Amino acid sequence: MQFSFTDEQHEFRAVLRRFFEETSPPSVVRRLMATETGWDADQWRALNTKLGLCGVHAPEEYGGQGFGFVELGIVLEEMGRALVCAPYFASTVLATTAILNAATAAQKGALLPPLVAGERIATLAFAEPNGRWDASGVEATATPSGGKLRIDGVKSFVLDGATADLVVALARRPGTSGEAGLSFVTLPGDAPGLTRTPLKALDPTRKIARLEFQSVEAELLGEEGAAAATFAKTMAQAAAMLASEMVGGAERLRESALDYANLRMQFGRPIASFQSMKHKQADMLVDVELAKSAAYYAAAAAADDAPDLMAVASLAKAAASEAYLQTAIHTIQIHGGIGFTWDNDTHLWFKRAKSSEVFLGDPTWHRERMMQAWAA
Amino acid sequence: MSEPTEETVRAEVRAWLEANWSPDLGLVEWREKLIDAGWGAPAWPKAWGGRDLPPALASVVDQEIRRIGAVNVARAGIRTLASATLLAHGTDYQKQKFLRRSLTGEDAWCQLFSEPGSGSDLAGAMTRAELKGNRWIINGQKVWTTSAHHADWGLLLARTDWDKPKHQGLTFFVLDMHQPGVEVRPLRQMNGHASFNQVFFTDAEIPPEHLVGEVGGGWAVATTTLMHERRGADGTGAVGAGAASSDRQGRIYDEERAEVATVMEPYKWYPQRAGRVDLVIQRAKETGKIDDPVVRQEIAKLLTLARSAEWTARRARAAMAQGRPPGPEGSLGKLAASHVARAAARVHTLISGADAMLSGEDGPQNGVIAEILISVPAVSIAGGTDEIQRNIISERVLRMPREPSTDTDRPFRDVPRNFAT
Numbered sequence: 024m025q026f027s028f029t030d031e032q033h034e035f036r037a038v039l040r041r042f043f044e045e046t047s048p049p050s051v052v053r054r055l056m057a058t059e060t061g062w063d064a065d066q067w068r069a070l071n072t073k074l075g076l077c078g079v080h081a082p083e084e085y086g087g088q089g090f091g092f093v094e095l096g097i098v099l100e101e102m103g104r105a106l107v108c109a110p111y112f113a114s115t116v117l118a119t120t121a122i123l124n125a126a127t128a129a130q131k132g133a134l135l136p137p138l139v140a141g142e143r144i145a146t147l148a149f150a151e152p153n154g155r156w157d158a159s160g161v162e163a164t165a166t167p168s169g170g171k172l173r174i175d176g177v178k179s180f181v182l183d184g185a186t187a188d189l190v191v192a193l194a195r196r197p198g199t200s201g202e203a204g205l206s207f208v209t210l211p212g213d214a215p216g217l218t219r220t221p222l223k224a225l226d227p228t229r230k231i232a233r234l235e236f237q238s239v240e241a242e243l244l245g246e247e248g249a250a251a252a253t254f255a256k257t258m259a260q261a262a263a264m265l266a267s268e269m270v271g272g273a274e275r276l277r278e279s280a281l282d283y284a285n286l287r288m289q290f291g292r293p294i295a296s297f298q299s300m301k302h303k304q305a306d307m308l309v310d311v312e313l314a315k316s317a318a319y320y321a322a323a324a325a326a327d328d329a330p331d332l333m334a335v336a337s338l339a340k341a342a343a344s345e346a347y348l349q350t351a352i353h354t355i356q357i358h359g360g361i362g363f364t365w366d367n368d369t370h371l372w373f374k375r376a377k378s379s380e381v382f383l384g385d386p387t388w389h390r391e392r393m394m395q396a397w398a399a
Numbered sequence: 400m401s402e403p404t405e406e407t408v409r410a411e412v413r414a415w416l417e418a419n420w421s422p423d424l425g426l427v428e429w430r431e432k433l434i435d436a437g438w439g440a441p442a443w444p445k446a447w448g449g450r451d452l453p454p455a456l457a458s459v460v461d462q463e464i465r466r467i468g469a470v471n472v473a474r475a476g477i478r479t480l481a482s483a484t485l486l487a488h489g490t491d492y493q494k495q496k497f498l499r500r501s502l503t504g505e506d507a508w509c510q511l512f513s514e515p516g517s518g519s520d521l522a523g524a525m526t527r528a529e530l531k532g533n534r535w536i537i538n539g540q541k542v543w544t545t546s547a548h549h550a551d552w553g554l555l556l557a558r559t560d561w562d563k564p565k566h567q568g569l570t571f572f573v574l575d576m577h578q579p580g581v582e583v584r585p586l587r588q589m590n591g592h593a594s595f596n597q598v599f600f601t602d603a604e605i606p607p608e609h610l611v612g613e614v615g616g617g618w619a620v621a622t623t624t625l626m627h628e629r630r631g632a633d634g635t636g637a638v639g640a641g642a643a644s645s646d647r648q649g650r651i652y653d654e655e656r657a658e659v660a661t662v663m664e665p666y667k668w669y670p671q672r673a674g675r676v677d678l679v680i681q682r683a684k685e686t687g688k689i690d691d692p693v694v695r696q697e698i699a700k701l702l703t704l705a706r707s708a709e710w711t712a713r714r715a716r717a718a719m720a721q722g723r724p725p726g727p728e729g730s731l732g733k734l735a736a737s738h739v740a741r742a743a744a745r746v747h748t749l750i751s752g753a754d755a756m757l758s759g760e761d762g763p764q765n766g767v768i769a770e771i772l773i774s775v776p777a778v779s780i781a782g783g784t785d786e787i788q789r790n791i792i793s794e795r796v797l798r799m800p801r802e803p804s805t806d807t808d809r810p811f812r813d814v815p816r817n818f819a820t
Contacts, residue, residue, distance in 0.1 A: 025710070025713070026710065026713040026714045026716070026717040027714065027717035027718060027721055027723075281797055281799070284799070285799070285800075292800075292803070293800060295799045295800055296799070296800040296801065296802055296803070297802070298790070298802055300799070301789060301790065301793035301794070301797075301799050302786070302789040302790075302793070304792075304793050304797055304799060305734070305788070305789035305790075305792040305793045305797070306789070308727055308731065308792060308796065308797065309731050309734055309735055309738070309792075312711055312727055312728050312731055313704070313707035313708060313710075313711050313731075313735060314707065315711075315728075316707050316708075316710035316711040316713075316714055316728070317703070317706065317707045317710060319710070319714070320706075320710045335706075338702070338703050338706060338707075341699070341703055342703050342707055387696060390695070390696050390699030390700065390703070391692070391695060391696070391699070393699045393702065393703070394695045394698065394699050397680065397702065398680045398683070398684070398689055398695070398698070
């Protein structure tokens with residue numbers, strides 16, 4: 024399904040859209056973004072009791088729905104559209120996917136059911152203050168100690184890192200570098216020696232934290248020293264899903280700009296009747312639709328575990344980053360002065376666009392990865 | 400009789416082809432058999448040689464014809480647009496006279512719409528048609544007419560009433576290109592090719608039975624032609640992809656190759672016009688620019704754009720195949736293709752460096768790169784400029800209001816225009 028959705032998938036999208044229109048209007052987004060945790064326990068529970076969203080791409084044996092990344096992409100697109108404030112990307116997209124990729128069967132059986140049910144929140148702590156998004160940026164160490172591992176170092180840009188119950192972290196055997204010696208580990212969010220500091224985020228709808236590890240005891244997840252491949256795969260899958268989330272937001276902005284242009288009267292006519300506005304809107308439609316096509320293709324590549332997943336996920340992430348930010352810029356411009364005010368909702372999406380542009384790697388970084396795949 | 404299904408259509412056409420196909424037949428002879436059996440244009444009405452099949456089943460027929468290596472009916476060039484227009488608006492006499500000979504390939508067509516004074520604003524046509532006695536007399540000039548020098552018939556949009564508003568004074572005709580009052584001159588382009596023509600009419604004549612639709616109703620007829628043109632129904636895509644012009648041996652293949660060569664001649668630079676994204680990585684490796692991080696970024700941007708545009712086109716086709724209402728993705732192809740071509744020309748320049756100053760046998764790739772650089776400007780103009788595409792997208796897809804117009808509610812005679820008449 025690289026180019027079309029089934030009737031069931033269309034219906035799934037329609038259900039989600041109605042649900043998020045009811046539960047995540049801008050008034051709710053504004054209320055939640057002003058809180059410290061950034062999300063609401065009741066809303067999160069509804070997400071799971073009513074729709075089972077945390078289990079969309081998890082196998083049924085762990086309580087999931089057994090769908091794949093195409094359906095997960097639909098969830099993300101609709102969440103991006105409604106700017107849903109929830110630890111979904113952290114827990115379901117990043118942490119659950121990492122566990123699915125890396126964990127042993129026994130670990131999956133122990134860790135996944137509460138995450139899939141939405142009863143516990145997990146996050147994935149991989150990036151560090153150096154701001155690199157691949158294995159080369161990992162400096163935190165995992166030192167063997169009596170059957171466990173002791174983690175030292177600092178993780179940053181950790182989504183919902185201050186509130187997660189479970190932390191999946193990436194660290195390396197002391198003395199290794201690059202892709203060698205990497206391991207995933209798990210530890211409770213309140214583990215002794217772990218200091219969690221919420222960071223002031225440019226995008227207040229997505230909470231991020233810095234996690235400092237001082238000899239924190241952790242469990243190995245999967246195979247020791249062999250996490251490079253599963254980490255890379257997790258990142259490609261997450262980039263494809265972030266692209267879906269971004270095109271959902273971009274489309275919402277595009278529509279809001281169109282609505283406003285049709286309403287706003289200047290010089291005795293709606294500004295939508297001026298060719299400069301119409302051509303801008305046509306360009307916005309091209310930007311968003313092309314980015315959507317790339318996001319859908321990448322989601323299908325993730326679902327099929329296609330050989331070119333890394334390249335097309337990078338392509339989709341780069342395309343979505345450019346399209347989302349460009350659409351946000353145009354949307355503010357079309358609104359004129361009101362678009363730059365706090366009361367107008369455009370800035371909520373603008374900030375998500377800006378933050379997502381660099382999260383999981385900026386377009387330049389992803390383009391270089393595409394070239395490494397296609398022009399080696 | 401039960402409704403045809405994919406299975407029944409496939410079985411029926413397959414059996415018919417096995418019994419009838421022979422590469423030793425003449426091209427027209429074979430196509431007449433194909434048309435008589437209803438397989439030449441299966442989506443057409445039964446009355447005009449078709450089978451009333453929906454598009455998805457008609458494509459099954461094409462698949463089977465391709466599979467057995469048989470030649471199909473003539474489709475390349477303007478003839479497909481002519482047939483679609485006549486099917487929608489023509490008289491029985493016109494359908495009888497033109498449809499079949501278009502399928503057999505005996506008649507070739509051209510489209511006489513654009514004029515030096517009206518390009519984007521086609522409804523501003525000033526070619527004059529006047530009824531004198533029992534003949535319409537045509538005077539004026541058309542331009543950008545592909546294959547006019549090979550055409551037997553032209554689809555002509557001409558002005559019959561100067562006192563009505565512009566859209567209401569136009570009439571649509573079929574013009575016989577083989578007559579003294581029609582002069583065809585090649586139009587040389589900035590890339591040196593002459594794929595188009597200028598066509599001059601000096602008291603050219605049209606019999607009344609070649610009027611299509613109503614007098615004054617030409618705009619509605621032309622809109623049908625344009626709609627099919629925007630859908631890419633001019634057949635050049637299919638032929639360019641090598642429909643049957645393989646290396647197969649046999650008289651009928653030779654005849655088809657000759658036909659395709661004639662029709663496709665004006666389009667030989669079109670791959671370059673589209674930017675030749677396929678050459679970019681190979682060229683960057685040849686020149687060593689593949690190691691330049693700036694060039695790598697530009698190549699990746701181009702590939703992102705080109706792949707996304709391709710996937711968008713495939714989304715549109717998939718929606719159509721599923722019978723879903725067309726979404727916005729179906730209207731963006733032309734504009735996206737312009738973006739791709741322009742980006743490709745920029746990247747080819749980056750990759751070639753100083754060699755981008757050279758052309759012909761002195762230039763990179765024996766002149767192909769130079770031809771890209773000087774052909775790409777056509778993409779954003781031909782078949783509707785980017786600006787017109789943006790108007791269409793904003794008005795028809797996004798439903799934005801039209802700009803107030805100053806030319807549609809008064810006699811065309813009083814509308815300011817480029818040339819005196």
